[in-house]
Amino acid sequence: xxxxxxxxxRGGQMTWHGPGQTTGYVIADLRPGRRVRGxxxxxxxxxxxxxxxxxxxxxxxPQGLYLEGRKLGSVGIRVDxxxxxxxxxxxxxxxxxxxxxxxxxxxxxxxxxSISAEGGDPDRxxxxxxxxxxxxxxxxxxxxxxxxxxxxxxxxISSRASRSAE
Numbered sequence: 001x002x003x004x005x006x007x008x009x010r011g012g013q014m015t016w017h018g019p020g021q022t023t024g025y026v027i028a029d030l031r032p033g034r035r036v037r038g039x040x041x042x043x044x045x046x047x048x049x050x051x052x053x054x055x056x057x058x059x060x061x062p063q064g065l066y067l068e069g070r071k072l073g074s075v076g077i078r079v080d081x082x083x084x085x086x087x088x089x090x091x092x093x094x095x096x097x098x099x100x101x102x103x104x105x106x107x108x109x110x111x112x113x114s115i116s117a118e119g120g121d122p123d124r125x126x127x128x129x130x131x132x133x134x135x136x137x138x139x140x141x142x143x144x145x146x147x148x149x150x151x152x153x154x155x156x157i158s159s160r161a162s163r164s165a166e
Contacts (some may be wrong), residue, residue, distance in 0.1 A: 020092055020116075021090065022124065022127055022128055022131060023087065023089045024087045024088045025084035025085070025137065026084060026088070028084045029083055030079065031081075031082035039077075040050060040063055041138075046131050047073040047088055047090045047131065048065055049134035050090060051072055051090065052127075053067055053119075053120045055068065063076070065090070066110075067118055069108070069110065070111045071088065073088060073089060074088065074089050074120070075088050090115075091112060092114060092116065093114055093116035093117075137158060
């Protein structure tokens with residue numbers, strides 16, 4: 001197995017991201033009055049809803065989603081000045097061997113699992129649609145689906161306009 005190690009500035013200790021996993025990097029402004037625990041609960045709740053497995057339960061203390069003690073998904077965030085970075089990772093159908101090579105999330109006695117390994121439907125479109133819908137609901141947002149090319153084009157136009165205004 002070939003992988004690279006990168007040190008980063010978020011909670012959660014060591015983890016692996018790769019094929020068969022859905023990651024969500026949620027950048028949110030928690031100022032004023034929004035709480036980190038509520039934000040983490042929304043991330044974990046969205047993973048629970050998206051996995052579609054009966055008995056999957058979230059936990060804010062060892063941040064993640066579990067099924068009978070096996071970890072389906074993880075949360076690792078950083079909050080700086082009230083702004084969150086990083087996010088979540090939900091195991092749809094990855095090679096679980098990656099997790100056996102490390103102490104993922106500083107939890108040596110917790111085995112990783114996946115939606116597929118637990119008999120669920122790991123279809124990427126289904127999982128990501130359910131994750132987005134649940135995140136929007138949990139964070140009080142409205143989804144506005146838009147093709148990526150359109151969003152990127154608008155982003156480039158916005159950044160050009162702001163640079164020319166300087």
